[in-house]
Structure formats: C-alpha cells, structure tokens
C-alpha cells in the first residue's frame with residue numbers, strides 16, 4: 580500500500596513537473612512605463628531684441644533753442660560754439676523778440692509760435708533783450 584502510494588505520488592510529481600516545464604514562462608516584470616510628467620513648455624517668451632542703436636557719434640545734436648515765455652527767456656543764458664545757430668521760439672501768448680544790445684542782430688517781432696534764428700560766427704558774450712518788454716534779458720555765450 581505504501582509503495583503504491585509512493586508510486587502514485589511520484590507519478591503526480593512527474594506530471595506536475597512536466598506541466599510546469601511546458602507552461603509558457605511567466606512574463607518578466609517590466610518596469611512601469613515612465614509617463615512624462617513635464618508639462619509642455621509654453622510658447623517661447625522671447626521678444627525680439629531692440630534694434631541696435633545708432634552710433635552715438637552719428638546722432639543728431641539738438642539744435643540750440645531759447646524759449647520765449649511771458650515774460651522771460653528760457654534758458655536765460657545759453658552757451659554755444661562758434662558757427663552754431665540759436666533758434667528763439669515764442670511759446671508765450673504775447674509778441675516778443677530777442678534783440679542784441681549791441682546791435683549785433685535784430686530779428687523782427689515774433690508772434691506767438693514765431694521763431695527767429697541767428698548764427699554766431701564770433702566768440703563772445705552777447706546780451707539781448709525784448710524790445711517790447713525791457714525787463715526780459717538774456718545772454719548768449721559763444722565759445
């Protein structure tokens with residue numbers, strides 16, 4: 580009886596081993612597929628750079644200007660170089676002018692918004708006034 584039992588047990592074991600041997604191999608565990616967690620980047624926030632600035636040496640220099648107000652010159656003293664031109668512009672509401680005290684220049688009266696230009700060809704310090712409002716005085720220094 581024991582022998583039969585052992586033989587039967589052995590037969591079952593062989594059958595089990597054979598079944599295991601013929602079974603398809605268990606799939607290898609695969610690492611979990613990595614999921615991209617990085618959100619897509621936003622649109623590039625690159626703005627075009629400013630165009631290169633022009634050569635400072637080539638930039639135009641503001642022309643010397645004296646504003647005429649009611650009733651003063653602004654600036655009341657201006658320094659320029661020989662050969663430069665000053666523009667007087669009447670920003671006031673009255674009629675004004677800018678007349679040299681020595682008679683070096685004598686522009687006509689300027690209506691509001693009017694302009695007068697004088698080119699200085701000699702160095703010196705020149706005082707001027709308004710022929711209508713004698714309290715208005717200014718200086719041009721030419722270097």
Ligand SMILES: [Cu+2]
Nearest residue numbers: 675709711712
């Ligand atoms: Cu005046």
